[in-house]
Amino acid sequence: MEPFRFHLFVCTQPMPDDASGCSSCGSLELLGQLESEVAARGLSRNVQITNCGCLGLCDQGPIMIVYPEGIWYRRLQPSDIPEIVSRHFVGGSPVERLVWHDAPAMAAMTLEQQQKSRAAETARDKAGILPDHLNEMMRGYMASRCLLTALELDLFTAVGQGASAEEVSKRINASARGVVVLLNALVALGLLTKSENKFSNTAESSRYFAEGSKDNHRNGLLHVANIWHRWSTLTDAILSGSRIPIDRANTQDWTRNFIAAMDFNAKARAPLVAKALGTGSLRRVLDLGGGSGVYSIALARSFSEVKCEILDLPEVVPLTSEYIRSVGLEAQITVRTGDMLQGDYGSGYDLIMLNAICHMFSEEQNRGIFSRACRALAPGGHLAVQDFLLNEDKAGPLHSALFSINMFVGTDSGASYSEREFTQWMQDAGFINVHRINLPGPADLIVGQAK
Secondary structure (H helix, E strand, C coil): CCCCCCCEEEEECCHHHCCCCCCCCCCCHHHHHHHHHHHCCCCCCCEEEEEECCCCCCHCCCCCCECCCEEEEECCCHHHHHHHHHHHHHHCCCCCHCCCCCCHHHHHHHHHHHHHHHHHHHHHHHCCCHHHHHHHHHHHHHHHHHHHHHHHHHHHHHHCCCHHHHHHHHCCCHHHHHHHHHHHHHHCCCCCCECEEEECCCCHHHHCCCCCCCCCCCCHHHHHHHHHHHHCCCHHHHHHHCCCCCCCCCHHHHHHHHHHHHHHHHHHHHHHHHHHHHHCCCCCCEEEECCCHHHHHHHHHHHCEEEEEEEEEECCCHHHHHHHHCCCCCCCHHHHHHECCCCCCCCCCCEEEEEEEEEHCCCCHHHHHHHHHHHEEEEEEEEEEECCCEECCCCCHHHHHHHHHHHHCCCCCCCCCHHHHHHCCCCCCCCEEEECCCCCCCEEEEEEEEE
16 A cells, blocks of 8 residues: 555665765755655655665666656656656656666666675675774764864855855965865865865855854854864763863853854754643743743743743853843743752742753752752642653663763763653652653653642
8 A cells, every 4th residue: 555646765875985876976966856846846745755775776876766656767867857757746657768677687786786795794794894884983073073163163154155265264364275175075075065166155054054144053053063172071081080171262152152052952842842831821930041041932922921030140141131132022031140059949930941951960959959949839830851861771862872971071960861860859859740741852851740
């Protein structure tokens, strides 16, 4: 049974050492063109598109198979896609000049490719060569570091509408030799294009990384560059048992980039959290460590009667106020300076939120926060903790385990925690009806009710 009229499979399998194959021949670009054309023709309900691994016909790529007919297209180019969509998916007639009909040759080539692959794998294993997936894991930082350096130098803005390496080097006050090697690497990564000696931004890099774009995320992404510097201290931190202090050239810039990154990360999740926690009876909310106020903003937009109060550190509060003013919600959201690790929070709140906060603190500190929160809530009020939860054995999931390392190198005592730990701490603080609310993505909610 086919739930769609057509089901397409496009090979996007990258080959080791840039060997010839569908991916190196442009299958990813082909896939993007296919998705755009199908959507533009209003065929998304009739055509399902799936990218897949190697089909064993690497020399004939890019390959696309169309089911239920079992039509094999080979050596496709993005320029072929409009014709295929129009004639095949709309008109019902395959584009014969692109169809491969020689089934015996296809089978023979596939078997030959499989035999070559197995022989190569056997030889590599016998020689003790490092497997590709381990090699890729070891070198994964290289592409990341190129992009992070480009963001630190604001290189995509310097490239602008197109520039030579010499022009870019002058604009960012960097060596011509260094700039040209970085620009070429960014071309290889698909983040720039090159024509003769002129470099240009791609649609993506222009949209997300360059000054002047409404979707420019550079400031928030600079926090990832700050994280990279901390991760470089991991070996020494493991040996010593605590984070290694690093100098911050500009603390104000670091804080602004951090808040921008947290705002960017939470934009899509905040409405989901508001929907999960908001009710018609919700009136007073305390947002601990609210940062940009993204979660309070989502609640205020969803419930006009809600009044939110954000508590954060002195260096953060001015930034929080900027975000609140930018959306015109000063009447519903107020901001005050404070330290959630000390003193009382006030009283009579219906909801207290801790969104992506608890991982910065130790068990003892979190227990203290939960106890103060319980005292600050009205009877029947709720504490909601959103965080990256570890499995009970703490060896996964991968995102949460790696984030625990991030907290190890970046904080004095932070870590990722399990659902059982959060539940126990809440119950010990006096909360009842502690339960988990699953959300899309890597983080979930743990919610407890005050008696």
